Amino acid sequence: MTPADLATLIKETAVEVLSSRDLDTSVLPEQVVVERPRNPEHGDYATNLALQVAKKVGQNPRDLATWLAEALAANDAIESAExxxxxxxxxxxxxxxxxxxxxxxxxxxxxxxxSDHLSHLDVNLEFVSANPTGPIHLGGTRWAAVGDSLGRVLETSGAKVTREYYFNDHGRQIDRFAISLMAAAKGEPTPEDGYGGDYIHEIAAAIVEKHPNVLDLDPAETQELFRAEGVEMMFKHIKDSLHEFGTDFDVYFHENSLFESGAVEKAVQTLKDNGNLYENEGAWWLRSTDFGDDKDRVVIKSDGDAAYIAGDIAYVADKFSRGHNLNIYMLGADHHGYIARLKAAAAALGYQADAVEVLIGQMVNLLRDGVAVRMSKRAGTVVTLDDLVEAIGIDAARYALIRSSVDSSLDIDLGLWESQSSDNPVYYVQYGHARLCSIARKAETLGITYEGADLSLLSHDREGDLIRTLGEFPAIVRAAADLREPHRVARYAEELAGTFHRFYDACHILPKADEEAAPIHAARLALAAATRQTLANALRLVGVSAPEKM
Known part of the structure; x- marks a missing residue:
């Protein structure tokens, strides 16, 4: 019986208890809260349901708790209720x-x-979306890991998820990128506001090799060729890096398509028609303060050019037009102001503001021996996804980035994540899975199976701890999905691994050399198999491998 099953049983029992005394059952909460007591001596689970509803039905809480306890104790699944x-x-x-x-x-x-509790959601999950002007830095790498894990968690909870990368191929940053490539090809210094790093010289050299006469063209043609070729090469590198990292996307959406297709003009006209865009001093402004923003936003500047938010508005409209009823944006720490403006854009277009969610991820710092690692081999001024993977590997990089809430900045100690010790969280969890696989292999060699095992024999305290921890997994996944917090799954995996290791130290799963296999061994082998499965399921949700040997 999982905590969710117990919660259902308690509610059903409460309905019977209240009904038998002609008390109002409508006061019962939709979901009964069941928790594990801090002190295991107090029981396996606890609930405060009687305290919640006693006043509403005009009863003393202890009297109501007594009635519930008596009714629950009569159930064969309950050993005691106190x-x-x-x-x-x-x-x-x-x-x-x-x-x-x-x-x-x-x-x-x-x-x-x-579960299927989010089956009503069609989610557009947009994350990473780094500009194609350089390798993905650590902030984008954090979203690559967390976003992919969140997509897995949402799908496991029944949602339909489209993973989307917003390809910023429109605007001044692309022009700066092209000019930087041209300067590198000519052997000139990096422009003051340009991009530096070895990768710029590598791409510039590749373009010159492919187009030997590129520098002899008209300057405008030269810049356009460097722009088009450079963006294509850089984005291929980004996609390849993400794929190797275990993160792939269903849709690569080009920002420029919003302008070429007329989607921006259409969205602007919609806002003019519904009165949510007004003209002032030659510019067109969104009435975003009417929808919770701190100020109105310029959409079309007085010179007639579209402001950056114009593309954002068109992009919001496009997502809804594709049938998504929840649009999640995963943005960097410097984009906090986007929360209100994106919600305002959705509301101004006639959609539900709550159907837009913006998650903000904080910065990531790399440390070695307590000293910050600041310089990249290729990017020059930042540390990249490739640098992190080269330093500690894909599994450790993903796990390190996922296991902490994105609300807080993150320090990654390279020495810790390189180590093969219990201090390294991913090693600790993966070692637990490998140990469980080793037990299964040994059991097969000994001819021991858990088929038909008497699971009621699992009465040792450590067995109970492990079983109750296993039972929490569905609720952990549900909370991770509902709260958009996949780090809960990683932390749970660590808790489960620790609980298993303590069980392993206290209970012999397989018979010793001079022992015959007994029913308890089959039961413990079943428990080990269930633990192995749950650890594997948790690791799959964070996109980390579950090795069978280490």
Whole structure:
């Protein structure tokens, strides 16, 4: 019985208890909260339901808790239900009910943790979207890991997810990129506002090799050729780096297409027609303050050129026109102001502002021996995705970036993530999975199977701890999806690995050399198999491999 199953049982029992006393059952919460007590001696699970609803039904909380406890204790799945304090209820599951968790995991396999509670969502998940003017820096790398993991978590919860990369191929930064490439090809210094680094010289040389007469063309033609070829080469490198990192996209959306297709003009006209765009001093302004923004925004400048937000507005409209009912933007720390303006743009166009969510990711710093690592081999001034992967590998890089909330800045100690010790979180989790695979191989050699195992034999405290931790996985995945926080899955994997290691130290899963296989060994082998499956499921959600040997 998982915590979710227990919550359902408690609510059903509460409905029966209240109904039998002609008390109002509508006061019961939609979802009963079930938690694990901090002190295991207090029970397997606890609920404050009696405290929540007693006043609403005009009863003393302890009296209501007593009625619930008596009714729950009569259920075969409950070993005991005891009242604590002013009306808390501490519950212990019967051994057979705990064993049901193990059986459920083994039956569901890779689907354990899946649900359909977000099946109503068609999500456009836009992340990374780095300008094609240089390799992906650490901030973009963080989103590459977290965004991919969030997409996995949302899909596991039933949502339809389109992973999208917004390709910024329109605007001044692309012109600066082209001019930087031209300067490098001519052997001139990097322009004051241009891009530096070895990669600029590498791309410039590749373009000259492909087009030997490029510098003899008309200056405008030369710049356009460097722009087109340079962007294509840089974006290929970005895509290749992301693919190697385990992050791929369903859609690469070109910003320039919004202007070439007339989508920007169409969105502007829509806002003019519905009165949410007004003219002042020759410019056209969005009434964004009417929709929660701190100021109105210029959409069309007085010279007739579109402001940057014009593309944002058209892009919002395009996402909704494709049928997405939730649009998640994952942006860098310097984009906090985009939250209100993107929501305002959606509302001004006639869509629900809540159908736009903006997640802001904070900075990432690399450390070695406590000293910041600042210089990249290729990018010159920043550390890139490729640098991080080269230093600690893909699995460690992804895990290090995912396991912390994006709301806070992140320091990655390269020495820690390179180490093969229990101090390294990803090594600790992967080692747990490899150890479980080793146990399975040894069991097969010994001819021991868990088929038909009596799971009610799993009554040791460490067995109970492990079973209850396994049972929490579906709720962890659900919370990670609902809160857009995939780091919860990574942290759970660490907790599960630790709980397993403690179980392994306390309980012999397989018989010793001089022992015959007994029913308890089959039961523990089943528990080990369920743990291996759940660890693998968790690692898959963070996009990290589950090795069978280490």
């Amino acid at each position: 009242i604590a304090g002013p009306g808390f209820l501490n519950i212990r599951l019967a051994a057979a009910a705990q064993g049901e968790i193990v059986a459920k995991i083994l039956q569901q396999g890779e689907n354990f943790g899946h």
